[in-house]
Amino acid sequence: MRDQIILRIAAKILVGPILLFALYVQFHGDYGPGGGFQAGVIFAAGIILYALVFGLDRARAAIPTSIVTWCGTLGVLIFAGVGVVAMFMGGNFLDYGVLLYDAEHAQHIGILLVEAGVLVTVFGVMVTLFYSFAGRRRSR
Amino acid sequence: MESVVDLALLGLLAVTAFGVLRLRNLVAVVMLMGIYSFLSAALFVVLDAVDVAFTEVAVGAGVSTILALGTLALVGTRQKRHTKSPTIPLLIVLVTGGMLVYGTYDLPRWGQPDNPVHGHVAPEYLEMHVPLAGEEGEVLEVHIPNIVTTVLASYRGYDTLGETTVVFAAMVGVLTLFVGSRRPRRTRGSPADDDGEDGAS
Amino acid sequence: MEFPGLFNYWVVIFLMMVGFYALISRGNLVKKVVGLNLFQTSVIIFYVSTGKIVGGTAPILIEDDHGVAGGAAEVLYSNPLPHVLMLTAIVVGVATMAMALALVVRIKETYGTIEDDEIQEQVLADELQEGARP
Incomplete structure (x- = not known):
């Protein structure tokens, strides 16, 4: 699709706002619909749009396969890590109340961190899946 | 409406x-x-x-x-185009569906506020007062307007950790399946290439 | 009985049975995966249906300048619990679907077809040949 000028310009304009919208969904998830799962998928959708229009190679040059695979792993680590840190600070696993001086603030921080973990995992996994399927050549 | x-x-x-x-x-x-x-x-x-x-x-x-x-x-x-007769699958589907429809007559009517599903933990989530296990009288209070986010990340964090792990496991599975050479199976069915060594393309 | 009554559940069962039928009667592996997907979506619709309260609103607390305007006592909210369960189920669903599609791609690369009966024939021919060899 690299020679389709309308597609190229439209995609170029759209990719940035899509990524920004993903961050909005992520951080506004406490007050409206949204959260880590949706934000991760939307972020991945931005990258996928870029790859569809400009080709897989350029997308891979911008965001290498190794990084997205690492993201998929890192998010689960962040999520479980928050739980383990809570255990070290004297609470139960994933008990955010002990993370800060004040239980309610600690809950907010805990939820924020956990949602960040979900975002990173879902983003990494979705882009990895797309790279895997799109990078495979037809067998015959 | x-x-x-x-x-x-x-x-x-x-x-x-x-x-x-x-x-x-x-x-x-x-x-x-x-x-x-x-x-x-x-x-x-x-x-x-x-x-x-x-x-x-x-x-x-x-x-x-x-x-x-x-x-x-x-x-x-x-x-x-599938050639098999659809009788048996259709019969299975009709019987299963019929039994499920019969089962729905024991379900409470749709959308009523006094259905059993609304009585158990949901009111506590909506009031944002969930009793902590163990300590008597202590409640877990979170003031986040979107209840779904609160339940997802805080009250039911274990579930979400499990789901995130499943997503990660699916990525590992797909990467494992796609790794390695694409080797078509040697076509031993035909006697022509019985030596079988020229199967890989 | 109120008009909607059990209708939601019946449509869910219809969708589920369409998915089930596609799964057991069609030989094409992609069609089977799509059938599974239909089946899964019907379960999601069922769960979300049970959480609905007629006249209720989405479980996002309505706030004014002084904080939360009334808890569940004053505003009728639908049940948030099925929403949480199904939200994660959708994301897990696409991950498992990708896994299934990856298997389909591998099967195509190995057998050259994604039709159930053709794969069976090849496997059968293979086994016969294995048996004929010493």
Whole structure:
């Protein structure tokens, strides 16, 4: 699709706002619909749009396969890590109340961190899946 | 009013599902599944599940359509005309469906506020006072307006950790399946290439 | 009985049975995966249906300048619990679907077809040949 000028310009304009919208969904998830799962998928959708229009190679040059695979792993680590840190600070696993001086603030921080973990995992996994399927050549 | 919209969307969903079953052009099937996802997202909005609708639009209509199209590019887009008699599958489906419909007569009516499902933990989530296990009288208070986020990340964090791990495991699975050489199976069925060494292309 | 009554559940059962039928009667593996997808979506619609309260609103607390305007006592909210469960189920669903599609791609690369009966024939021919060899 690299020679389709309308597609190229439209995609170029759209990719940035899509990524920004993903961050909005992520951080506004406490007050409206949204959260880590949706934000991760939307972020991945931005990258996928870029790859569809400009080709897989350029997308891979911008965001290498190794990084997205690492993201998929890192998010689960962040999520479980928050739980383990809570255990070290004297609470139960994933008990955010002990993370800060004040239980309610600690809950907010805990939820924020956990949602960040979900975002990173879902983003990494979705882009990895797309790279895997799109990078495979037809067998015959 | 919301019941009318609900019924209309359910009808459209049923028609789309039937189309998915009948069509043999797989690209059209995948596109219909995208439409189906959009319709079910609209249904979720009517059913007050805005977060689920959001997820369904992003995941069902977006990413899974892309993945399915990517697969079709690899495996071809035509479905063979099936020759087997549909009697036995149809019988199984009709019997199962009939039994399930019979079972629904024991279910409470749709949308009533005094249904058992609304009585157990949901009021505590909505009041944002969840009793902590162990310590007597202590409650876990979180002041986040979106209850779904609160339940997802805090009250039911274990579930979400498990789901995130499943997503990660799926990535590992796909990477494992796609690693290594693409080696077609040696076609030993035909006697011509019985030596079998020229199978790899 | 109120008009919608059990209608939601019946449509869910219809969708589920369409998916089930596609799964057991069609030989094409992609069609089978799509059937599974239909089946899964019907379960999601069922769960979300049970959480609905007619006249209720989405479970996002309505706030004014002084904080939360009334808890569940004053505003009728739908049940948030099915929403949470299904939200994660959708994302897990696409991950498992990708896994299934990856298997389909591998099967195509190995057998050259994604039709159930053709794969069976090849496997059968293979086994016969294995048996004929010493």
